[in-house]
Amino acid sequence: MLFEKALYMNRLLQRAFWAQGLTPNVVLTTNQINTIKEFVGRSLATAFLIREAVEPQDILLEVPNDVSPDITIVAAWKKGQQLSGSTLKLLKFLQKLGRE
Numbered sequence: 001m002l003f004e005k006a007l008y009m010n011r012l013l014q015r016a017f018w019a020q021g022l023t024p025n026v027v028l029t030t031n032q033i034n035t036i037k038e039f040v041g042r043s044l045a046t047a048f049l050i051r052e053a054v055e056p057q058d059i060l061l062e063v064p065n066d067v068s069p070d071i072t073i074v075a076a077w078k079k080g081q082q083l084s085g086s087t088l089k090l091l092k093f094l095q096k097l098g099r100e
Helices: 008-019 033-041 085-099
Strands: none
Touching: none
């Protein structure tokens, strides 16, 4: 199982497969993490999830890897729109993360 094609995780995994000359046999795509965990938990599929999506009670096997892709975060808003104080704080936080 993979996430829907529009999601970044899908594109990242597809590129990783193609780089190795592999084509995954994708039988189902979804954007629902719980659906993926349900199928995997019932041994109906395998999938890739970020660590933060898996809870201890999920009883899923974690396979450590050294894949650490660079991710570019882009903030966008309507031109001329006044940004709230909390939005400005978030943007400053993201800028700080980008420098670390």
